[in-house]
Amino acid sequence: MKIGFIGLGIMGRPMAKNLLKGGYRDLLVCSRTRERVDELVRCGAQAACYETVGRECGVVFTMLPNSPQVKEVMLGAGGVASFMRPGSVFIDMSSIDPTASREIAAQLAQRGVGMLDAPVSGGEPKAIDGTLSFMVGGPQELFERFKPVLETMGSSVIRCGEVGAGNTAKLANQIIVACNIQALAEALTLARRAGVDPGLVLRAVRGGLAGSAVLDAKGPMMLAGDDRPGFKIDLHIKDLANALDCAHSVGAPVPMTAQVLELFQWMRQHGEGEKDHSALVHYYEFLSGGSLTDAQQD
């Protein structure tokens, strides 16, 4: 089976490489950036245009920033979908609004093309290790058929419901991650201002109920002043805006999500949108003076 892969960003590149390593060697890749295509070609993939991908591939994966890009690539003039055969399948691993996932699935269904939405969590490190968590929506039969392919890129592949359920789960994921980052920033800043080494606090609390993947992954970055992405604030703003849209449309209260979105917006206004989302701690450093990095004893 030929596989198409569109979108070779921070996440897409290592994911496509893991497909190759997993034995899916008949891989056609597309990206607007020539160097990224060349990098995958050196790993064994073939460069291809949308038309070739659409005509030749039994399954097409995308890993793109948001729904406008997915719609453009798939459904725009000369988009991939216009070339896809009935019976072929589209698997969108981008994190987009669940409503957009359902709209795209409905249009593809008219052409006889199936769809799964399969966004991921875990960030670049887990993309590289092939240990991402996939949250999948779509028909059970398609899920079972493509689960082994997804497992070359992820260690957890869970179906949450019909199309859109994957992205709904991803919104839940992004709410938790964002709030956990803010909570960590707030807690470490309090400790620092109270004269206690935030590095020791991090070590002391990590084994208890405060322990989390965010604490383990982002705490050391906050302490080191390392704000290289990782996952950019601009992208987290996109996810939280989608979460608020979804929440308002279904009648779910999200006061904490709304608050952390405001802080991320402030970060973007201050020119930090391209930094890792853990740079949210800069907001607390700005308000309270001083930095976590300077406060450590070692």
Add this chain to the structure above:
Amino acid sequence: MKIGFIGLGIMGRPMAKNLLKGGYRDLLVCSRTRERVDELVRCGAQAACYETVGRECGVVFTMLPNSPQVKEVMLGAGGVASFMRPGSVFIDMSSIDPTASREIAAQLAQRGVGMLDAPVSGGEPKAIDGTLSFMVGGPQELFERFKPVLETMGSSVIRCGEVGAGNTAKLANQIIVACNIQALAEALTLARRAGVDPGLVLRAVRGGLAGSAVLDAKGPMMLAGDDRPGFKIDLHIKDLANALDCAHSVGAPVPMTAQVLELFQWMRQHGEGEKDHSALVHYYEFLSGGSLTDAQQD
């Protein structure tokens, strides 16, 4: 060395039992509740009054609700401290305001009694397993001398600084735990209202960056409608009030902490103060209608 142990609540009882199991058999226990003392006596401890504990014990542990109780038991008329010998040590494992820890330490120092503040995280399950996380403040020498004793009750014992630093770390811990609970409640409610099984969402996100001790311990309780404490909302209100006091006195911004405290206060107003802190999800269920328990497919 005779050890005194005062406060045999949900946490204190299993912790005292683990001291006995760890080989510290010469244990004198006090509690206002006779049945709790009897339970420990059956395990090998001796019942004692404050005077006996103070006169005979080289080290006295307390595990009490808040600073007024610790001050009353130790420094009140007929309190334990009035009987303690110079060179003996007080180790307070209660979670109290760090300022109160420093006040108590200062008064004990006048009598030649040393002190560590050593609050814990992990809740009843880890108290039973002896895998609590201790956050310790006080002199390095005292810390090293009593670390092996604490290790009979906990698997992580970290010194964060001088007296008060343990409770400052604990405030940081409680901020993170409370915010992570609210984030989880918000995320699962969004998924439920969007028509996606919250149990599947929990499974799908737990392996990624949204994973946390709160998610693993409290998510299943939220899904099952199990709000038995565990850790009571009333006690978490006490900790967050201490966190806000500390934050305001040192100039640390804690907007997210202030918000979750408001929700816990609402829970208490609605008669749920005695429930587990994960019952915060009831606030979201109240606002949005329906329950997580009813929304699962299994």
